[in-house]
Amino acid sequence: MKLIGSLASPYVRKVRVVLAEKKLDYQFELENVWVSETRxxxxxxxxxVPCLIMEDGHSMIDSRVMVEYLDTLTPVCKLLPPNGRDRADIKCWEALADGVTDAAVLVRLERTQRPPEQQSEAWVQRQLHKVHLGLASLAEKLGDSPYCAGNHYSLADVAVGCTVGWLSFRFPEIDWRGDYPNLARLYDKLSERPSFRDTAPQ
Structure with missing residues (x-):
């Protein structure tokens, strides 16, 4: 397999973390989608990005599709329950974490890709409101549990960790650590794992 992505993308990081946890071999190809010569x-x-190129040459898109597929390839470090409500709950964690990231990415694009005179502060504040509500919801759901799904590491932790890690990287002014110490404790614990340590955004 070949993963096409960037070192900064939280969605790419999520896939890279899962590949590492599942101990799957792959080639990583860097791609900047913002330059004119991108392919x-x-x-x-x-x-x-990310885009995952399979052995038969077909491509797989969307990080949520990729990680769900990758979890089926080996029994090592199962990140998703086999079916039912427990599986849906983990996917809801992922959807919420990705939604926070989606909103923050829109803020970054508005501020960095549009001329100042075309930027909408109302749009920025609308998206930041989603980020803050999403973080509050993640923290409330986590509570005092050691992991998002209770006592075991799962895809929920991967998704939440990639989201808050990216916020620290791109939005240091958002003090999610100070506002939500339980999320900070979770991320610090996740950062001890080689899969997270080796994929820190750059």
Whole structure:
């Protein structure tokens, strides 16, 4: 397999963490989708990373699709329950974490990709409101549990860890550590894992 992505993307990091946890071999190819010479559209018509190229040459898009598939390839470090409500609960954690990231990415794009005179502060504040509500919800759901799903490490932790790690990287002004000490404790614990330590955003 070949994973196409960047070192900064939280969505790419999520896939890289899962690949590491599952101990799967892959080739990592860096791609900057923002330069004119990018070839990402050759493999993903949406022009996004990550993109996973399978052994047969077909491409898989969307990090949520990728990690769910990768979890089926080996029994090592199962990150998703086999079915039912428990599985749906983990996927809801992932959806919420990704939603926080989605909103923050829109803020970053508004501030960095649009001329100042075309930027909408109302749009920025709308997205930041989603970020803060999402973080509050993640913290409330986590409570005093050692992991998002209770006592065991799962895809929920991978998703939440990649989200808050990226916020620290791109939005240091958002004091999620101070506001939500339980999320900070979780991320510090996750950061001790080689999968997280080796994929810190750059």
């Amino acid at each position: 990402i559209n050759d493999v993903n018509p949406l022009g996004k």
